[in-house]
Amino acid sequence: MIVNARMYSVTPEVADLWDALLRCLTARAGVAASVIRHAPPAPIEALWERDDIAAALMCGLAFARTAAPWPLPLAAIVPAPERYGGRACYMSDLVVRRESASRTVEDLHGGRIGLTVPGSQSGCYAALEFLGGTARFAGTVGPLVTPREAVRAVAEGRADVAPVDAFALDLMRAHAPELVDAVRVIATTPSRPSPLFVASAGTPPPIVAAWRRVLGEAHEHKEAACLMRALLVRRFVAVEREDYATLATRAASVDRAGDAAAAWRDARP
Numbered sequence: 001m002i003v004n005a006r007m008y009s010v011t012p013e014v015a016d017l018w019d020a021l022l023r024c025l026t027a028r029a030g031v032a033a034s035v036i037r038h039a040p041p042a043p044i045e046a047l048w049e050r051d052d053i054a055a056a057l058m059c060g061l062a063f064a065r066t067a068a069p070w071p072l073p074l075a076a077i078v079p080a081p082e083r084y085g086g087r088a089c090y091m092s093d094l095v096v097r098r099e100s101a102s103r104t105v106e107d108l109h110g111g112r113i114g115l116t117v118p119g120s121q122s123g124c125y126a127a128l129e130f131l132g133g134t135a136r137f138a139g140t141v142g143p144l145v146t147p148r149e150a151v152r153a154v155a156e157g158r159a160d161v162a163p164v165d166a167f168a169l170d171l172m173r174a175h176a177p178e179l180v181d182a183v184r185v186i187a188t189t190p191s192r193p194s195p196l197f198v199a200s201a202g203t204p205p206p207i208v209a210a211w212r213r214v215l216g217e218a219h220e221h222k223e224a225a226c227l228m229r230a231l232l233v234r235r236f237v238a239v240e241r242e243d244y245a246t247l248a249t250r251a252a253s254v255d256r257a258g259d260a261a262a263a264w265r266d267a268r269p
Helices: 012-029 044-048 060-065 121-131 147-155 166-175 205-220 222-230 241-256 259-265
Strands: 002-004 053-058 072-079 092-097 112-114 139-141 162-165 183-188 196-199 233-237
Touching: 002 012, 012 053, 012 166, 012 205, 012 222, 044 053, 053 060, 053 205, 060 121, 060 196, 060 241, 072 166, 072 205, 092 121, 092 147, 092 166, 112 147, 112 162, 121 147, 121 162, 121 241, 121 259, 147 162, 147 166, 147 183, 162 166, 196 205, 205 222, 205 233, 222 233, 241 259
Parallel strands: 002 053, 112 139
Antiparallel strands: 053 196, 072 196, 072 233, 092 162, 092 183
C-alpha cells in the first residue's frame, strides 16, 4: 500500500517533512506501506483513483464528488495558524502582484484569473463562487495545476489574480518566503472543510482503524508533533463524508450557472 501528501508538498523541503511524518505514522500504525511522491506533472486525480491507498491527502471537493465506491475518510487537517480558529477548515487567498494597483476585487474587472485544475475547491470553485463567476474577467489562465504555479503565474504577470489554497500559501511563507514575496492577498474566500487523509475503498478495516488512531494521536507523539509544528499542523481530527456535502452542493451551483465550464473553455496555459 502507499501513503502520500502531494497536496501540501509545496516545496522540496516541505515534501521531505511530510514524508518524514508519514514514515513516522506508518511505523506507529504497524502497516506495510511505502511513502511515494507522485509529483507534478503527474495528475493528482490519478493518485486518488488508486486502490492501494493506506493514507493520502485529498481535496474535500474531490472527496465529496467521488462516485461509489467512496474513499474512506481517516482524518482532516487542523492548521496551526490563528486564522483557522483551531478548526478543520481552510480557505482560498486571492493574490495579486505586490505592485498591482488593485485594492479590491472590484478592481480586477477586465483582468485575467489563474486557476489550478477544473475540479479543485481552493484553486477554482472557491473563487468562482466568491467572485460570482468569470464575467468580470477578460480571460482565464490555466490549468496551473499547483498553488505554487498559481503564485508564479501572478508574480510573472501571466495572471492578474489567482486563488491560492491559504494553507499552502502559509506553508510557502514559512518555508520559502521568496516564492510569495512578489504577491499580496487582496481578498479571502469563506472557510470550508479542510482537505483530509483518505484510504482507498475496500481497504481492510484494521488498516483503516490503525490510521485513524495514529492520525488522531499524532499531536501527542513527540517525533510526530515536532514534524507537525514544522508543517503548521495543530492536529488531525476525525471527519465523516457528510461533513463535505456542502462543498458538492456549492460546486453544483457554480456548474449550473455555467461559470466553471466558461472558465475552462477559455483557459490558456
